[in-house]
Amino acid sequence: EDQVTQSPEALRLQEGESSSLNCSYTVSGLRGLFWYRQDPGKGPEFLFTLYSAGEEKEKERLKATLTKKESFLHITAPKPEDSATYLCAVLTGNQFYFGTGTSLTVIP
Amino acid sequence: KAGVTQTPRYLIKTRGQQVTLSCSPISGHRSVSWYQQTPGQGLQFLFEYFSETQRNKGNFPGRFSGRQFSNSRSEMNVSTLELGDSALYLCASSLDWGQSPAYEQYFGPGTRLTVT
Numbered sequence: 001e002d003q004v005t006q007s008p009e010a011l012r013l014q015e016g017e018s019s020s021l022n023c024s025y026t027v028s029g030l031r032g033l034f035w036y037r038q039d040p041g042k043g044p045e046f047l048f049t050l051y052s053a054g055e056e057k058e059k060e061r062l063k064a065t066l067t068k069k070e071s072f073l074h075i076t077a078p079k080p081e082d083s084a085t086y087l088c089a090v091l092t093g094n095q096f097y098f099g100t101g102t103s104l105t106v107i108p
Numbered sequence: 109k110a111g112v113t114q115t116p117r118y119l120i121k122t123r124g125q126q127v128t129l130s131c132s133p134i135s136g137h138r139s140v141s142w143y144q145q146t147p148g149q150g151l152q153f154l155f156e157y158f159s160e161t162q163r164n165k166g167n168f169p170g171r172f173s174g175r176q177f178s179n180s181r182s183e184m185n186v187s188t189l190e191l192g193d194s195a196l197y198l199c200a201s202s203l204d205w206g207q208s209p210a211y212e213q214y215f216g217p218g219t220r221l222t223v224t
Contacts, residue, residue, distance in 0.1 A: 043215030094164045100150035
């Protein structure tokens with residue numbers, strides 16, 4: 001059964017304290033892996049797409065990497081405005097599967 | 109370029125009623141997908157429409173249905189509402205699921221449905 005698991009569920013960081021969020025997946029026929037950011041009361045905001053193992057994408061303080069079984073979202077020197085829920089999704093043949101997200105809080 | 113818009117933003121309905129939600133995709137996007145988001149289940153895929161045809165469907169009962177118009181706007185209907193249908197309903201648009209990099213989905217702000 002296709003499955004996406006994110007860890008940890010919640011993460012509290014001090015401002016400037018770097019860390020990583022994990023997204024592990026078990027799917028047949030991965031067509032792409034996606035990272036989104038969701039703020040309370042809003043729809044998810046697209047961040048990155050990764051298509052194959054070894055691929056990396058960067059945007060400001062965020063860097064996403066992909067292996068054959070998991071993806072990491074690395075957050076370098078986070079700021080309070082990075083506080084949000086980060087969602088991971090995978091696209092298989094005909095459907096997107098989302099993880100339940102990691103709620104990140106960055107404390108000033 | 110305008111983003112994905114959804115109307116209404118908030119709805120309160122009573123059990124047994126039906127509801128219709130609307131989604132206008134980004135201009136040029138032909139694929140529209142619908143998701144249900146709840147605290148316990150996260151985002152769950154309902155269905156996807158492309159060129160007025162339902163192309164993919166998730167595991168939801170037949171009470172959940174949708175359609176897409178020739179201008180790519182989409183509507184989702186839920187009949188005989190149940191308490192468990194209370195959720196944030198999100199619409200996402202993309203160029204096309206079928207070809208990279210068109211996989212990328214862009215979400216609207218959602219419609220918050222409360223069933224009492």
